[in-house]
Amino acid sequence: MPENPVLERVLFSEQQLAGRVAELGREISADYRGKLPLFVGILRGCILFYSDLMKNISVDCNMDFMCLSSYAGGTASTGQVRTMLDLRESIKGRHVVIVEDIVDTGLTLEYLMGNLKNRGAASIEICCLLDKPCNRKADVHPKYVGFTVENEFVIGYGLDYNELYRNLPYIGVFRK
């Protein structure tokens, strides 16, 4: 793995990510057999995780995306959520799996869960690659979690700092 000066250290290598994402895909596929789940990816942080996860989903499913903005570009949550891009179809009666990069305070997902519940989904679960439970401010409980992380700002594999580093194939702690 190349030395990267913006990283304090690498947390999860490409191989570790691939292994865990494959496990999540198998678990979710087993849970949703015959249910035609709708996987809602939350842009932009989900992109690499979403695409790798979907390759490991072995049941029929639909894919859609939302873009929410909760951060103003720095490293701390503002708690304010705006919908920049919404779903294309109704989710009434659908089994929805939200695919998110990281749950930190949980404020973004608290807003989103409320929003999607109001649209009449049959069920809504959260699948996040990373969970940072020590920072939680909202009552959200992801059912599918890739890895739990400490209270550190991480980048790579979709996660950015000021819109940079999303393309790194691994995840590391950002050197502030």
Ligand code: 5GP
């Ligand atoms: P929450 O509303 O749970 O505080 O924040 C969720 C969003 O904040 C995530 O989808 C992600 O975009 C951003 N976020 C939270 N923690 C981190 C982090 O450690 N690194 C990066 N790059 N983004 C984070």
